[in-house]
Structures are given as structure tokens and as C-alpha cells.
Amino acid sequence: MSEPIFASGHCLCGKVQFTVSTAPVLTSQCHCDHCQRASGTGHMSLAFFPETAVKITGETQNYASPTDTGGTNTRYFCPTCGSRLFGKTTMRPGVLGVAVGAFDQHAWYKPDRIVYNRNKPAWDFMDPSVAVFEEGAPPPTPKS
Numbered sequence: 001m002s003e004p005i006f007a008s009g010h011c012l013c014g015k016v017q018f019t020v021s022t023a024p025v026l027t028s029q030c031h032c033d034h035c036q037r038a039s040g041t042g043h044m045s046l047a048f049f050p051e052t053a054v055k056i057t058g059e060t061q062n063y064a065s066p067t068d069t070g071g072t073n074t075r076y077f078c079p080t081c082g083s084r085l086f087g088k089t090t091m092r093p094g095v096l097g098v099a100v101g102a103f104d105q106h107a108w109y110k111p112d113r114i115v116y117n118r119n120k121p122a123w124d125f126m127d128p129s130v131a132v133f134e135e136g137a138p139p140p141t142p143k144s
Contacts, residue, residue, distance in 0.1 A: 004052075009103035011083035016058035018085070020049050020098065027100075027109060028137070029126065032116040034065060038075055038084050041122030046087070049111060052095050060085065065090070071134060113137050129140040 003021045010017040024047040035044035060076040067073050070093040077084050087097040100109050111130050118134045120126070133138075 003055075007103050007105065007108070009098070011058075011078035011081050011085055011102065012077060013081035013083075015080050016056065016060055016078045016083070018056045018098070018102075020053055020054050022049060022053040023108075024049055025095070026113075027111045028113045028115055029111045031118075031120040031124070032068075033119055034067075034073065035116075036119070036121075039099075042121040043126075044084075045109065045111065045112075046097040047100055047103075048092075048095050048097050051088075051094050053059045054086075054098065056086070058115045060131060082105075 002086050006020045007018040008017070025144075026048040027046065028048075029043045032136045036042060039043060059079065061079040062074050062076045064072050064074040067089065069091060071089050073087060073089045075084060076086040078102055083102060085102050088095070088100070097137050100106050111127070113131045113133060114120075114126050115133050115137050116135060117132045
């Protein structure tokens with residue numbers, strides 16, 4: 001019996017593929033300087049899952065950088081096409097952030113929160129109904 005698939009996706013060239021077996025525990029749009037540089041735009045749209053719910057095939061490379069809160073954020077990307085795919089932070093062990101644009105279908109996505117709003121470019125418009133945090137946000141409350 002195989003695990004159910006909530007969503008699947010891949011990098012631009014298709015050498016790295018992934019499936020996710022559960023709905024996200026948190027969704028967000030991050031405007032921190034690092035996410036802007038990594039995405040090449042005003043924010044990164046991310047969905048967070050228990051790491052055990054994400055199955056990855058193909059090899060990735062990574063780049064780790066310190067966060068403003070004292071942790072380390074490691075970003076994973078395809079070494080062939082450079083697609084930014086996943087991220088982990090030492091501040092939330094066991095949780096994997098997945099770049100929403102890498103999913104095959106992502107109509108289910110709506111951010112729960114906008115973080116690092118203080119860094120948001122004026123031209124990057126966000127949904128005004130989403131909770132906004134000027135810096136990082138507190139851990140999410142479990143979804144029922």
C-alpha cells in the first residue's frame with residue numbers, strides 16, 4: 001500500500017522530484033533579505049511540512065547562512081538548473097520548507113502569514129487579509 005500524495009513537484013530540469021503526503025502545517029511569504037536574494041524577487045512563498053512527509057528523489061546541493069535570530073537556514077537547490085526547492089532552519093527541527101513555485105499544482109496555497117514585512121519592497125503587493133509580522137513570527141498553532 002502506498003502513501004497518499006497531497007502534492008508533488010520538481011525542479012526546472014526535472015532531475016530533482018518530490019512528493020508530499022500531508023497538507024502543510026504552515027504557509028508563509030517571507031520578505032527577509034535572504035529570501036529576496038534567493039528568489040530574485042520581493043519574497044519567497046513557502047509551505048512547511050513535517051520533514052518525514054516529504055520524499056525527495058535526485059541529488060541536491062545546499063547553502064547554509066546564519067539568520068538574524070541566531071539560527072542557521074540551509075537552502076537546497078538543484079545543482080543542474082539551480083532551482084531553489086527546499087529549506088531547513090535550526091530553529092524548527094523536523095520541518096522542511098518547500099518553495100511553492102516548485103509544486104506541479106499549487107492552487108491550494110494561501111499564505112497564513114507574511115514575515116519580515118519591514119523588508120518588503122513597495123512594489124511587492126500582498127493580500128491585505130493575511131497576518132503581517134514586521135520580523136519573524138511566533139511558531140504556528142497546530143491546525144486541527
